[in-house]
Amino acid sequence: MSIKKKSVFTIHLGCSKNQVDAECILSELLASGFTISEESASAHYIIINTCGFIEPAKEESIDIVLSQIKEKKKSQKIIVTGCLSERYKTELPKEMPGVDYWLGTYKPGELLHLLGFSENHICETVPTNRINFGSFAHHAYLKIAEGCNRRCAFCAIPNIRGKQASRSIEELVLEAQNLESQGVQELTLVAQDTTYFGREKGKKGGTLQSLLEALLKNTTIPWIRTLYWYPDFIDDALLDLIAKEPRLCKYIDMPIQHASDRQLKLMARHYSQKTLYSLLNKIKEKIPDVSLRTTVLVGFPGETHEDFEELMTLIQTIPFNHLGGFIFSPEEDTPAEKITAERVNESEARLRLDSITEYQEDLCLERNEGLIGKTIRIIIDEVAEESEFHFYGRTEGSALDTDDIVKVIEGDAQVGHFYNAQVVDATPHELICKIL
Ligand code: SF4
Numbered sequence: 001m002s003i004k005k006k007s008v009f010t011i012h013l014g015c016s017k018n019q020v021d022a023e024c025i026l027s028e029l030l031a032s033g034f035t036i037s038e039e040s041a042s043a044h045y046i047i048i049n050t051c052g053f054i055e056p057a058k059e060e061s062i063d064i065v066l067s068q069i070k071e072k073k074k075s076q077k078i079i080v081t082g083c084l085s086e087r088y089k090t091e092l093p094k095e096m097p098g099v100d101y102w103l104g105t106y107k108p109g110e111l112l113h114l115l116g117f118s119e120n121h122i123c124e125t126v127p128t129n130r131i132n133f134g135s136f137a138h139h140a141y142l143k144i145a146e147g148c149n150r151r152c153a154f155c156a157i158p159n160i161r162g163k164q165a166s167r168s169i170e171e172l173v174l175e176a177q178n179l180e181s182q183g184v185q186e187l188t189l190v191a192q193d194t195t196y197f198g199r200e201k202g203k204k205g206g207t208l209q210s211l212l213e214a215l216l217k218n219t220t221i222p223w224i225r226t227l228y229w230y231p232d233f234i235d236d237a238l239l240d241l242i243a244k245e246p247r248l249c250k251y252i253d254m255p256i257q258h259a260s261d262r263q264l265k266l267m268a269r270h271y272s273q274k275t276l277y278s279l280l281n282k283i284k285e286k287i288p289d290v291s292l293r294t295t296v297l298v299g300f301p302g303e304t305h306e307d308f309e310e311l312m313t314l315i316q317t318i319p320f321n322h323l324g325g326f327i328f329s330p331e332e333d334t335p336a337e338k339i340t341a342e343r344v345n346e347s348e349a350r351l352r353l354d355s356i357t358e359y360q361e362d363l364c365l366e367r368n369e370g371l372i373g374k375t376i377r378i379i380i381d382e383v384a385e386e387s388e389f390h391f392y393g394r395t396e397g398s399a400l401d402t403d404d405i406v407k408v409i410e411g412d413a414q415v416g417h418f419y420n421a422q423v424v425d426a427t428p429h430e431l432i433c434k435i436l
Helices: 016-031 055-071 083-087 091-095 110-114 157-161 169-181 199-205 208-218 236-244 261-266 273-286 305-317 346-369
Strands: 007-012 045-050 077-082 139-143 186-190 223-226 251-253 291-298 322-327 375-383 391-395 405-410 418-427 430-435
Touching: 007 016, 016 045, 016 077, 016 110, 016 139, 016 186, 045 055, 045 083, 055 077, 055 083, 077 083, 083 157, 139 169, 169 186, 169 208, 186 208, 208 223, 208 236, 223 251, 236 273, 261 305, 273 291, 273 305, 291 305, 291 346, 305 346, 322 346, 346 418, 375 405, 375 430, 405 418
Parallel strands: 007 045, 045 077, 139 186, 186 223, 251 291, 291 322, 405 430
Antiparallel strands: 375 391, 375 418, 391 405, 418 430
8 A cells, every 4th residue: 555655744842852752753754755844734744742741831732732723624634742642642632633643752663653654664764864853953962861760759751751761872873973974063962861871771771971982982073962960870980071071061961959958858859968069069170161050940849948048058159050940830640749748839939939040140141241352162053133143153061942142243154163252242141252
Protein backbone atom coordinates (compact mmCIF):
# COMPACT_ATOMS: atom_id res chain seq x y z
CA MET A 1 0.00 0.00 0.00
CA SER A 2 1.70 3.22 -1.09
CA ILE A 3 1.51 6.03 1.42
CA LYS A 4 1.13 9.52 -0.02
CA LYS A 5 4.07 11.50 1.21
CA LYS A 6 2.56 14.79 2.31
CA SER A 7 3.61 18.01 3.93
CA VAL A 8 4.08 18.56 7.64
CA PHE A 9 3.88 21.67 9.80
CA THR A 10 5.21 21.46 13.35
CA ILE A 11 4.49 23.57 16.42
CA HIS A 12 7.07 22.87 19.08
CA LEU A 13 6.41 23.76 22.74
CA GLY A 14 8.36 23.29 25.95
CA CYS A 15 11.99 22.61 26.75
CA SER A 16 15.09 21.76 24.75
CA LYS A 17 14.62 18.04 25.45
CA ASN A 18 11.16 18.16 23.91
CA GLN A 19 12.63 20.12 21.00
CA VAL A 20 15.06 17.31 20.24
CA ASP A 21 12.08 14.91 20.20
CA ALA A 22 10.31 17.14 17.66
CA GLU A 23 13.48 17.19 15.54
CA CYS A 24 13.62 13.37 15.64
CA ILE A 25 9.98 13.09 14.50
CA LEU A 26 10.56 15.55 11.66
CA SER A 27 13.79 13.83 10.62
CA GLU A 28 11.96 10.48 10.44
CA LEU A 29 9.23 12.00 8.26
CA LEU A 30 11.71 13.73 5.96
CA ALA A 31 13.73 10.51 5.65
CA SER A 32 10.44 8.88 4.64
CA GLY A 33 9.67 11.35 1.86
CA PHE A 34 7.48 13.92 3.64
CA THR A 35 8.08 17.63 3.08
CA ILE A 36 8.09 20.56 5.49
CA SER A 37 5.38 23.21 5.17
CA GLU A 38 6.19 26.72 6.36
CA GLU A 39 2.61 27.37 7.42
CA SER A 40 -0.16 25.26 8.96
CA ALA A 41 -2.82 26.29 6.43
CA SER A 42 -1.04 24.51 3.56
CA ALA A 43 0.14 21.46 5.49
CA HIS A 44 -1.58 18.07 5.41
CA TYR A 45 -0.26 16.99 8.81
CA ILE A 46 -0.07 19.48 11.69
CA ILE A 47 2.09 18.20 14.54
CA ILE A 48 1.77 19.91 17.93
CA ASN A 49 4.58 18.84 20.24
CA THR A 50 3.15 19.73 23.63
CA CYS A 51 4.55 20.57 27.08
CA GLY A 52 2.81 19.26 30.21
CA PHE A 53 5.19 20.32 32.99
CA ILE A 54 3.28 22.99 34.92
CA GLU A 55 -0.15 24.66 34.71
CA PRO A 56 0.74 27.64 32.44
CA ALA A 57 2.54 25.33 30.00
CA LYS A 58 -0.39 22.91 29.96
CA GLU A 59 -2.86 25.73 29.29
CA GLU A 60 -0.71 27.06 26.42
CA SER A 61 -0.53 23.59 24.84
CA ILE A 62 -4.29 23.04 25.14
CA ASP A 63 -5.06 26.49 23.69
CA ILE A 64 -2.85 25.82 20.68
CA VAL A 65 -4.39 22.40 20.03
CA LEU A 66 -7.91 23.89 20.28
CA SER A 67 -7.02 26.74 17.90
CA GLN A 68 -5.59 24.29 15.36
CA ILE A 69 -8.74 22.13 15.61
CA LYS A 70 -10.85 25.25 14.97
CA GLU A 71 -8.84 26.12 11.82
CA LYS A 72 -8.51 22.56 10.60
CA LYS A 73 -9.54 21.86 6.98
CA LYS A 74 -11.24 18.56 5.91
CA SER A 75 -8.01 17.42 4.20
CA GLN A 76 -5.84 18.06 7.23
CA LYS A 77 -4.81 15.75 10.08
CA ILE A 78 -3.82 16.93 13.55
CA ILE A 79 -1.17 14.97 15.46
CA VAL A 80 -0.53 15.74 19.13
CA THR A 81 2.70 14.54 20.75
CA GLY A 82 4.86 15.33 23.76
CA CYS A 83 4.48 15.61 27.53
CA LEU A 84 0.88 16.82 27.78
CA SER A 85 -0.47 13.95 25.67
CA GLU A 86 1.81 11.51 27.52
CA ARG A 87 0.60 12.75 30.91
CA TYR A 88 -3.12 12.76 30.04
CA LYS A 89 -3.22 10.01 27.42
CA THR A 90 -6.56 8.64 28.68
CA GLU A 91 -8.39 11.94 29.31
CA LEU A 92 -7.43 14.14 26.33
CA PRO A 93 -8.59 11.96 23.38
CA LYS A 94 -12.11 11.99 24.87
CA GLU A 95 -12.03 15.76 25.45
CA MET A 96 -10.54 16.65 22.03
CA PRO A 97 -12.12 14.46 19.32
CA GLY A 98 -10.80 16.90 16.67
CA VAL A 99 -7.31 15.44 17.02
CA ASP A 100 -6.58 12.58 14.58
CA TYR A 101 -3.52 11.02 16.17
CA TRP A 102 -2.37 11.03 19.82
CA LEU A 103 1.20 10.10 20.67
CA GLY A 104 3.05 10.47 23.94
CA THR A 105 6.67 11.44 24.24
CA TYR A 106 8.90 10.51 21.31
CA LYS A 107 9.44 6.85 20.54
CA PRO A 108 11.45 6.05 17.39
CA GLY A 109 9.20 5.11 14.47
CA GLU A 110 5.92 5.34 16.41
CA LEU A 111 4.37 8.03 14.19
CA LEU A 112 5.52 6.37 10.95
CA HIS A 113 3.94 3.17 12.23
CA LEU A 114 0.68 5.02 12.97
CA LEU A 115 0.75 6.50 9.46
CA GLY A 116 0.91 2.98 8.03
CA PHE A 117 4.63 2.51 7.33
CA SER A 118 5.88 -1.06 7.63
CA GLU A 119 8.09 -2.11 10.51
CA ASN A 120 11.12 -2.59 8.29
CA HIS A 121 10.72 0.87 6.81
CA ILE A 122 11.04 2.48 10.15
CA CYS A 123 14.36 4.13 9.80
CA GLU A 124 17.12 3.13 12.15
CA THR A 125 18.97 6.31 11.39
CA VAL A 126 17.15 8.69 13.73
CA PRO A 127 18.10 10.17 16.22
CA THR A 128 21.70 9.67 15.28
CA ASN A 129 21.10 11.29 11.87
CA ARG A 130 18.53 13.74 13.09
CA ILE A 131 18.34 17.06 11.30
CA ASN A 132 19.04 20.14 13.39
CA PHE A 133 15.83 22.19 13.20
CA GLY A 134 16.98 24.49 15.99
CA SER A 135 16.61 28.27 15.73
CA PHE A 136 20.25 28.58 14.55
CA ALA A 137 22.15 26.22 12.22
CA HIS A 138 25.34 26.71 14.29
CA HIS A 139 23.72 25.53 17.55
CA ALA A 140 22.15 22.19 18.47
CA TYR A 141 20.95 20.42 21.59
CA LEU A 142 22.14 16.88 22.29
CA LYS A 143 19.72 14.95 24.49
CA ILE A 144 21.93 12.53 26.42
CA ALA A 145 19.28 10.75 28.48
CA GLU A 146 15.55 10.41 28.95
CA GLY A 147 13.62 10.47 32.24
CA CYS A 148 14.79 11.01 35.81
CA ASN A 149 15.50 8.83 38.86
CA ARG A 150 15.06 11.62 41.35
CA ARG A 151 11.64 12.33 42.89
CA CYS A 152 11.68 16.00 43.75
CA ALA A 153 8.42 16.66 45.51
CA PHE A 154 7.25 19.47 43.18
CA CYS A 155 8.12 17.80 39.89
CA ALA A 156 5.86 15.81 37.55
CA ILE A 157 8.59 14.87 35.06
CA PRO A 158 9.31 11.37 36.42
CA ASN A 159 5.56 10.63 35.98
CA ILE A 160 5.76 11.79 32.35
CA ARG A 161 9.23 10.75 31.19
CA GLY A 162 9.81 7.73 33.45
CA LYS A 163 13.06 6.47 34.89
CA GLN A 164 16.47 7.72 33.73
CA ALA A 165 17.55 6.04 30.50
CA SER A 166 20.98 7.28 29.39
CA ARG A 167 21.94 6.87 25.75
CA SER A 168 25.22 5.17 24.81
CA ILE A 169 28.32 7.29 24.40
CA GLU A 170 28.94 5.70 20.97
CA GLU A 171 25.49 6.73 19.72
CA LEU A 172 25.90 10.26 21.14
CA VAL A 173 29.30 10.68 19.48
CA LEU A 174 27.79 9.63 16.12
CA GLU A 175 24.95 12.12 16.59
CA ALA A 176 27.38 14.90 17.55
CA GLN A 177 29.53 14.16 14.48
CA ASN A 178 26.39 14.28 12.33
CA LEU A 179 25.40 17.64 13.84
CA GLU A 180 28.95 18.95 13.34
CA SER A 181 28.72 17.96 9.65
CA GLN A 182 25.57 20.12 9.49
CA GLY A 183 27.64 23.14 10.62
CA VAL A 184 27.09 23.06 14.39
CA GLN A 185 29.66 25.16 16.27
CA GLU A 186 28.00 24.96 19.70
CA LEU A 187 26.58 21.79 21.21
CA THR A 188 24.45 21.97 24.36
CA LEU A 189 24.04 18.71 26.28
CA VAL A 190 20.63 18.32 27.93
CA ALA A 191 18.75 15.79 30.03
CA GLN A 192 16.63 16.04 33.17
CA ASP A 193 19.74 15.32 35.25
CA THR A 194 22.95 15.45 33.18
CA THR A 195 25.30 14.79 36.13
CA TYR A 196 23.62 11.41 36.65
CA PHE A 197 24.39 10.46 33.03
CA GLY A 198 25.21 6.75 32.64
CA ARG A 199 25.06 6.14 36.41
CA GLU A 200 21.86 4.09 36.28
CA LYS A 201 23.75 1.56 34.14
CA GLY A 202 26.58 1.12 36.58
CA LYS A 203 30.16 1.09 35.26
CA LYS A 204 29.25 0.26 31.65
CA GLY A 205 27.10 3.38 31.31
CA GLY A 206 29.99 5.83 31.47
CA THR A 207 29.72 9.21 33.16
CA LEU A 208 29.23 12.81 32.10
CA GLN A 209 33.01 13.18 32.25
CA SER A 210 33.69 10.22 29.94
CA LEU A 211 31.00 11.48 27.54
CA LEU A 212 32.62 14.92 27.41
CA GLU A 213 36.03 13.33 26.83
CA ALA A 214 34.59 11.25 23.96
CA LEU A 215 32.97 14.34 22.37
CA LEU A 216 36.25 16.30 22.69
CA LYS A 217 38.18 13.42 21.08
CA ASN A 218 35.76 12.66 18.22
CA THR A 219 34.53 16.10 17.18
CA THR A 220 36.08 19.53 16.69
CA ILE A 221 32.97 21.45 17.86
CA PRO A 222 34.41 24.65 19.44
CA TRP A 223 31.81 25.13 22.21
CA ILE A 224 30.39 22.20 24.23
CA ARG A 225 28.06 23.18 27.06
CA THR A 226 26.06 21.18 29.61
CA LEU A 227 22.79 22.17 31.27
CA TYR A 228 20.69 20.75 34.14
CA TRP A 229 23.29 19.63 36.67
CA TYR A 230 22.00 18.18 39.94
CA PRO A 231 24.22 18.93 42.99
CA ASP A 232 25.50 15.37 43.04
CA PHE A 233 28.15 13.30 41.20
CA ILE A 234 30.18 16.48 40.65
CA ASP A 235 33.70 15.30 41.34
CA ASP A 236 37.06 17.06 41.04
CA ALA A 237 37.92 15.22 37.83
CA LEU A 238 34.82 16.57 36.06
CA LEU A 239 35.53 20.14 37.21
CA ASP A 240 39.22 19.83 36.31
CA LEU A 241 38.29 18.65 32.82
CA ILE A 242 36.03 21.66 32.28
CA ALA A 243 38.69 23.98 33.71
CA LYS A 244 41.47 22.76 31.39
CA GLU A 245 39.61 22.12 28.12
CA PRO A 246 39.05 25.35 26.12
CA ARG A 247 36.24 23.72 24.08
CA LEU A 248 34.21 22.99 27.21
CA CYS A 249 32.24 26.13 28.08
CA LYS A 250 33.10 27.57 31.48
CA TYR A 251 29.42 27.42 32.24
CA ILE A 252 27.54 25.42 34.87
CA ASP A 253 23.76 25.31 35.10
CA MET A 254 22.82 23.76 38.44
CA PRO A 255 19.27 24.35 39.77
CA ILE A 256 19.59 24.49 43.59
CA GLN A 257 15.87 25.21 44.16
CA HIS A 258 16.50 26.30 47.77
CA ALA A 259 19.19 26.59 50.48
CA SER A 260 17.32 25.92 53.72
CA ASP A 261 17.83 22.33 54.92
CA ARG A 262 14.22 22.22 56.09
CA GLN A 263 12.95 23.22 52.64
CA LEU A 264 15.40 20.96 50.77
CA LYS A 265 14.14 18.03 52.88
CA LEU A 266 10.48 18.88 52.18
CA MET A 267 11.31 19.20 48.45
CA ALA A 268 13.07 15.81 48.57
CA ARG A 269 16.25 17.39 47.20
CA HIS A 270 19.02 15.16 48.51
CA TYR A 271 21.72 17.59 49.52
CA SER A 272 22.23 20.05 52.35
CA GLN A 273 22.96 23.76 52.61
CA LYS A 274 26.50 22.82 53.73
CA THR A 275 26.95 20.69 50.60
CA LEU A 276 25.77 23.56 48.43
CA TYR A 277 28.22 26.07 49.92
CA SER A 278 31.16 23.70 49.64
CA LEU A 279 30.22 22.58 46.14
CA LEU A 280 29.66 26.09 44.79
CA ASN A 281 32.90 27.31 46.39
CA LYS A 282 34.78 24.35 44.92
CA ILE A 283 33.34 25.06 41.45
CA LYS A 284 34.46 28.70 41.67
CA GLU A 285 37.86 27.69 42.99
CA LYS A 286 38.50 25.14 40.23
CA ILE A 287 36.93 27.21 37.40
CA PRO A 288 37.52 30.86 38.44
CA ASP A 289 35.89 32.35 35.32
CA VAL A 290 32.89 30.02 35.47
CA SER A 291 29.45 31.42 34.58
CA LEU A 292 26.99 29.96 37.10
CA ARG A 293 23.32 29.58 36.37
CA THR A 294 20.73 28.35 38.84
CA THR A 295 16.99 28.07 39.43
CA VAL A 296 15.24 28.68 42.77
CA LEU A 297 11.72 27.91 43.96
CA VAL A 298 10.00 30.05 46.60
CA GLY A 299 6.64 29.61 48.30
CA PHE A 300 6.96 25.83 48.67
CA PRO A 301 4.73 24.51 51.50
CA GLY A 302 6.25 25.11 54.91
CA GLU A 303 8.66 27.84 53.73
CA THR A 304 9.16 30.26 56.62
CA HIS A 305 10.70 33.71 56.45
CA GLU A 306 13.81 32.27 58.08
CA ASP A 307 14.02 29.62 55.35
CA PHE A 308 13.74 32.32 52.71
CA GLU A 309 16.45 34.36 54.43
CA GLU A 310 18.78 31.36 54.22
CA LEU A 311 18.19 31.21 50.47
CA MET A 312 18.76 34.94 50.12
CA THR A 313 21.99 34.68 52.14
CA LEU A 314 23.35 31.97 49.84
CA ILE A 315 22.50 33.97 46.70
CA GLN A 316 24.22 37.03 48.18
CA THR A 317 27.23 35.02 49.43
CA ILE A 318 27.86 33.06 46.22
CA PRO A 319 26.69 35.33 43.38
CA PHE A 320 25.19 33.61 40.33
CA ASN A 321 25.62 35.00 36.84
CA HIS A 322 22.15 33.90 35.83
CA LEU A 323 19.23 33.04 38.10
CA GLY A 324 15.72 31.89 37.25
CA GLY A 325 13.16 32.18 40.06
CA PHE A 326 9.77 30.50 40.29
CA ILE A 327 6.83 30.45 42.71
CA PHE A 328 5.67 26.99 43.70
CA SER A 329 2.48 25.82 42.00
CA PRO A 330 1.05 22.47 43.16
CA GLU A 331 1.15 19.84 40.41
CA GLU A 332 -1.22 16.86 40.54
CA ASP A 333 0.25 13.39 41.12
CA THR A 334 3.41 14.87 42.65
CA PRO A 335 4.56 14.15 46.22
CA ALA A 336 4.10 17.84 47.06
CA GLU A 337 0.34 17.38 46.77
CA LYS A 338 0.41 15.31 49.96
CA ILE A 339 2.58 17.75 51.97
CA THR A 340 0.42 19.15 54.77
CA ALA A 341 2.90 21.84 55.86
CA GLU A 342 1.45 25.34 55.89
CA ARG A 343 0.97 26.86 52.40
CA VAL A 344 2.65 30.21 51.68
CA ASN A 345 0.11 32.72 50.36
CA GLU A 346 0.58 33.97 46.82
CA SER A 347 1.35 37.59 47.70
CA GLU A 348 4.00 36.62 50.27
CA ALA A 349 5.57 34.22 47.75
CA ARG A 350 5.51 36.99 45.15
CA LEU A 351 7.25 39.37 47.56
CA ARG A 352 9.98 36.83 48.19
CA LEU A 353 10.54 36.25 44.48
CA ASP A 354 10.56 39.99 43.79
CA SER A 355 13.30 40.60 46.33
CA ILE A 356 15.46 37.89 44.76
CA THR A 357 14.85 39.29 41.27
CA GLU A 358 15.61 42.83 42.39
CA TYR A 359 18.88 41.78 44.02
CA GLN A 360 19.87 39.75 40.93
CA GLU A 361 19.08 42.62 38.52
CA ASP A 362 21.36 44.97 40.44
CA LEU A 363 24.08 42.34 40.60
CA CYS A 364 23.86 41.63 36.85
CA LEU A 365 24.04 45.34 35.97
CA GLU A 366 27.05 45.86 38.23
CA ARG A 367 28.76 42.80 36.73
CA ASN A 368 28.04 43.74 33.12
CA GLU A 369 29.07 47.38 33.65
CA GLY A 370 32.33 46.01 35.05
CA LEU A 371 33.02 44.57 31.58
CA ILE A 372 32.86 47.93 29.77
CA GLY A 373 36.17 48.46 27.96
CA LYS A 374 37.04 44.75 28.23
CA THR A 375 37.57 42.36 25.29
CA ILE A 376 35.31 39.30 25.18
CA ARG A 377 34.94 36.29 22.86
CA ILE A 378 31.51 36.01 21.25
CA ILE A 379 29.57 33.86 18.80
CA ILE A 380 27.24 35.63 16.35
CA ASP A 381 23.76 34.11 16.52
CA GLU A 382 21.75 36.27 14.12
CA VAL A 383 21.38 39.56 12.27
CA ALA A 384 19.83 42.15 14.57
CA GLU A 385 16.15 43.16 14.25
CA GLU A 386 16.79 46.56 15.88
CA SER A 387 18.20 49.03 13.34
CA GLU A 388 20.82 50.46 15.70
CA PHE A 389 22.48 47.07 16.03
CA HIS A 390 24.16 44.84 13.46
CA PHE A 391 24.05 41.42 15.13
CA TYR A 392 23.01 39.56 18.28
CA GLY A 393 25.27 37.00 19.87
CA ARG A 394 26.49 35.52 23.14
CA THR A 395 29.57 34.92 25.20
CA GLU A 396 30.59 31.47 26.41
CA GLY A 397 28.99 32.47 29.70
CA SER A 398 25.47 32.62 28.25
CA ALA A 399 23.36 29.70 27.09
CA LEU A 400 21.04 30.04 24.12
CA ASP A 401 17.39 30.83 24.76
CA THR A 402 17.89 31.49 28.52
CA ASP A 403 20.72 33.92 29.33
CA ASP A 404 22.13 37.36 28.45
CA ILE A 405 22.86 38.40 24.90
CA VAL A 406 25.46 40.53 23.19
CA LYS A 407 24.33 43.28 20.80
CA VAL A 408 26.90 44.30 18.18
CA ILE A 409 26.76 48.01 17.41
CA GLU A 410 29.86 48.21 15.19
CA GLY A 411 31.82 45.89 12.90
CA ASP A 412 31.04 43.25 10.34
CA ALA A 413 30.63 39.55 11.06
CA GLN A 414 29.16 36.28 9.87
CA VAL A 415 26.41 34.36 11.68
CA GLY A 416 27.74 31.25 13.40
CA HIS A 417 31.32 32.61 13.62
CA PHE A 418 33.39 33.60 16.65
CA TYR A 419 34.91 37.06 17.15
CA ASN A 420 36.72 39.16 19.74
CA ALA A 421 34.68 42.18 20.68
CA GLN A 422 35.04 45.17 22.98
CA VAL A 423 32.25 45.97 25.43
CA VAL A 424 31.16 49.60 25.04
CA ASP A 425 27.97 49.62 27.13
CA ALA A 426 25.84 47.31 29.31
CA THR A 427 22.42 46.65 30.76
CA PRO A 428 21.55 43.90 33.31
CA HIS A 429 21.12 41.31 30.55
CA GLU A 430 22.84 42.80 27.49
CA LEU A 431 26.39 43.68 26.54
CA ILE A 432 26.74 46.27 23.77
CA CYS A 433 29.89 45.55 21.76
CA LYS A 434 31.97 46.43 18.74
CA ILE A 435 33.73 43.73 16.77
CA LEU A 436 37.53 44.08 16.95
S1 SF4 B 1 15.89 16.28 39.12
FE1 SF4 B 1 14.00 16.68 40.22
S2 SF4 B 1 13.25 18.58 39.25
FE2 SF4 B 1 14.73 17.70 37.85
S3 SF4 B 1 13.53 16.43 36.45
FE3 SF4 B 1 14.24 15.12 38.13
S4 SF4 B 1 12.54 15.09 39.59
FE4 SF4 B 1 12.24 16.86 38.22
